[in-house]
Structure formats: C-alpha cells, structure tokens
Amino acid sequence: MSNLIKVAVIGAGMMGKNHLKTYKSLPGVELVGVYDIFEDAAKAAAEMFGIKAFASLEEVAQNVDAVSVVTTSVTHADVGEFFLKKGIHCLIEKPLATTEIECQRLIKAAKENNVTLLVGHIERFNPAVEQLSKILADTSKIRSLTAQRMSAASGRITDVDVAMDLMIHDVEVVQSLVKSKVVNVEAMSVKTKDKPEGKDYISALIQFENGVTANLTASRITQSRVRTLSVTTDENYIDMDFINQSINVCTQSRSPYMNAELPDWMKYGLKGCEEHLFIPSSQPLASEQTHFVNCILGKETPRITGENALEALKVIWEVQRKLGFLSSSEALKKAA
Template sequence: MSNVVKIGLLGVGKMGQNHLRNLAMLKQVEIGFIYDFDKDLCEQLSTQYNVPVSENLEKDLQTIDGVVIVTPTFTHADYIKQVSKYVKNIFVEKPLTDTLESSIEIVKLAKENNLNIQVGFIERYNSAVVALEKVIRNSSHIINIDFSRTNKVSSRITDVDVVIDLMIHDLDLALHINGKPKKIEAHGYINDNMIEYARAIITHENGSFSNVVASRITEKRIRHISATCDDMYIDCNLLSKEVFVNKQTIEQYLENVSISSKEETIDVRPQEGLLLELVDFVKLCNGESVNVPNEDDGLLAMEVANEIQKQIMEAK
C-alpha cells in the first residue's frame, strides 16, 4: 500500500484550484501547504479545504515529499530551482519553462540532482487519447495524424503565444506517438508581435507526419485528432470523448466485389485526466516506477515549439 505523501501546492489561480480540488480527493495525499502571492485567495481556500498557507516557503519546502507548481509559465524555471534544493519530486504544469534556454538548464539541473520531474501534459491522460493510442498501436503503419486545437478564450493569456499556450499539448502528443522529428515546416499569423495562429507539419524519423494547428482567433472551441493509417482512419473528439474507427470491408454481391467502409465506435469511459496524472505523481513520490511525461519530454516539445516560433517570426 502506498504511503501518505505530503504535497505542497504553488499557485492557486484557476488551474491551481483544479489541482487543489483533486489533491483533496486523494486519500493518500496530505496537502502540506498552499502558496500564492494572492494572500486573500489563499486564506479563502485555506478555510474551504482546511489546509495551511505557507508564510515561509523555504522553511515549508523542507517538510514535504513533493511539490506541484501551477504558477505563470515565466516563473516555472525559478520555482523549480528553488524547490529542487529541498524536494526531489516536482510536478510542473506544461510547459516545462517559457524558453528553450531555461528548459535546457532545468533538464541539466534534474540530471545533476536526480530529480523526478513530471510535466503536466494532461492530454496524455484524456480518455479519448488513451483509446486512440490503443487503436493506433494495432495499426501496421501510421501515415499522418492531424491535430487541431482552438480556443478564443485563451487569447486572454498574454505572457505566452499560441504555440506555448495551446499547441504545446499536441506537440507532446505528436512526439509521444510518432517519435522524434526529422523536419519541421511552420506558418502562422502574428498580432501585436504575438503568434495567435500556428500551423506546423512535422516529418518524424519514423516516416510518419503530424499536421498540428493551434489558434486563439478561431470563434469555436476545438480539440480534435484524426489519424490516417494504411489500414484504418481514426476520428477522435477530445471534448465529447468520442472515438470512431473506419476500416474497409469487402462484401461480395454475386460476381461483383463492392468495397465499403465500416465505422466502429470505441467505448470511452469518462475519467478526469488531472486526477489520473496526480495519482501518477503520488506514485512517483512513493518511489514507484511510473511512465509519466518528464523533463526530457518537456524539453523535446520546447525544442519543436521553438523551431515553429522561429520560422513563423522570421517569415513576418
């Protein structure tokens, strides 16, 4: 049986509160403290969840087994450095950091100090993605995967562009499924020196392609993946949690042969991805062997994101 793990939470904004809610649901977790510059909000959440507020972060970091960092992206690197002095197990929301340079620095820090870093690529835990992966693994060859992600509301985020804000999720999935990139081609739309629409075609070392689109200017919320394999086509809606598989079937009518496509619906059970990834983080804190997105995955996604940003900005 797993030991009780004491976890500190840095950042209690909207996403941080989602983490707090899920951490509070886990019986094997003791929330050691919450920490945020917004002291009034901290006190409110402290009362609601009956958890302490950190008044001395350096001191409190020495009392816990793991830290969950849900602060603004540009602060990730500094908080990881601060936390790593006292805590080995670190969960950081995506992306790993806000720049390629700082991501490289954090990966080096993790190797030198034997840190366990889990990056919050939550879409790996999306039940529809899990179902999609199982189907894809049964295909003999993946030709292309299309990823589309749009969210007009996300335009309120001004510290990072659409590549880091939205596309990074699908870059991680593309790399996770198809492996390392061989070639990247990117185009985009820039507004006020910020990339708001991006499209990238990634040619992977395994010969497959990933076509990734992200937008903060599209007036519709879309989370969609479609995969073309040599023996099937898979359609996946991440919002409705629906996965459809189309395969060719051969039906004979007298002397003639008619080829038609048969659609199968995959049963996707609803589950909260955030809860599942935090369960994995608890296992990580307990020293269990668990396959989670780590600092190397975070760095690879940032390397691809950086190249996409570079190509788009240079073409303006």
C-alpha cells in the same frame, strides 16, 4: 515519508486552485498547504480548502514530500530546481521552462537527487488519448495525423502566442504516438486587422524521421471550441475528440461479389464500417495526480519526463522562429 504523501501547491491562480481541489480528495495524499507570491491569494486559497498558507518556499520545503508547481512559466526553472535539489518531488505544469538550459537544469536536478519530475501535459491523461495510444501501439502503421485545437479569445493566457499556449498540447501528444525524431517544421499564421501579428491562429506541418507527417492548427479567434485529433493509418482512419473523450474508427476493405455473371471489373466493391469505441470517462487532472503519486511510490515511471517536455518545446520554438516571433539570436538562446 509517512503513509500519506504530504503535498503543497505553489501558485494560487485558477489552475493552482484546480490542483488544490483535486489533491484534497486524492487517496494517499495529505494536502498540507499553498504558497503564492501574492499573500492575499495564498490566504484566500488556504481558507477555501482548509489548509495552511505558507509564507515562503523554504517553509514549504520543510513540510512536504511533493509539490505541484503552478506558477508563471518564467519561474518554473527556479522554483522547480529549488524543490528538486531539496529532494522534493515535482509536478511542474507545462511548459516545463522557457529555455533549453532551464529545462536541462530541472532534468539534472531530478536525476541527481533521485526524485520524480513529472511535467503537466494533461492531455496525456485524457482517457481518449490513453485509449488511442493502445490502438496505435504499432506506430509503423501511422501515416499522418491532423490536430485542431481552436476556440474564441480568452483572458486566461495573453502573454504567449497560441502555439505555446495551445498547440504544445498536441505536439506532445503526437510525439508520444509517433515515437520518431522531428526532422522538419513549417508554419503559417493568419493575420487579421485586430490581430496583425498572427499570433492567435497558427498552423504547423511537422515531418518525422520515419516519414509520418502531422498537420496541427491552433486558434484563439475561432467561434467554436474544437479539440480533435485524426489519424490515418494503413488500415483505418481514427477520429478522436478530446472534449467528448470519444473515438471513432473507420475501416474499408475490398470484398468480392458472389455473382459469376458479373465482369471481372465489377466483382469487387468497397465494404466499410465505423466503430464507436466505449471509453470510460475520467477526470484527467485526477489521473495525472494519481500517476504522480504512483511515480513517487515507485509503482510507475513518469509518463511525461523532462526530456519529453523539452522535445515538445523545441518544436514550438521552431514554429515561432519560422513565423518570425523569435529572432535568430533569441532562437539560439532558447536552444542553447
């Protein structure tokens, strides 16, 4: 491997172009090309960023050290496994794959070929989430979490329900904070005349082995863009905004009044404070790609492993099963 890590992006859609743009200015990286099954899309992206449009995955593999896989989720397993088995490091966008067997194939290929597999759950690189992780390092203090990820209809993703599209972000973040096994999942959906299947507004209640609960809501029919996570601990209440990259910490305590003439029941009152944390702003995709490069160089270990991504998927599959989006046989197939 040369001093510069040679990288290509597989997939020239909107998110693929975001990866290309960010790699182009990333230190320590040489962006060498792009591949897409649609030749015109690959050529247009290559011209935009002054790189090569590869004609095949084989040609990509001959010219790179690492790739970002930004294709449709049903292709992640085959595309990722192809590169991992050739000793090429992979950053694979979420979801990792579409079944547990596919996820295990990718995990196995990365281990057997001693290469990095990083899964693109980009919210883990939001500076507010990074700061929240530090605040909640003592996970025994967490009592409950509530996440809301809502917006109006979008043409960006239409082939999956809102749980797989949006809620999976919060599931993975919450699991990283709680660090306990999920023992139960319940789910409900909102059905409307226009959306009778209820796949665009879903709420899930997750219970963890250590007693923590998480209440998650994801929507594609809400006329406001909301991305928040609140945490109740035994010491404070923390409110985080993914969009604004902000955190507020609220604390209350009982303090004595210094007045001997007051009766005992009046000698204590609640004293509260709200702290607005300063969080240096950063671009999550740039942070994610920098982390990927550092993992390749052996400076860091993957923040979101294949195993982490699979655990998040298991929760989403259970949400889908509880709502009847998956039959029992389909659920078994995904978890087989």
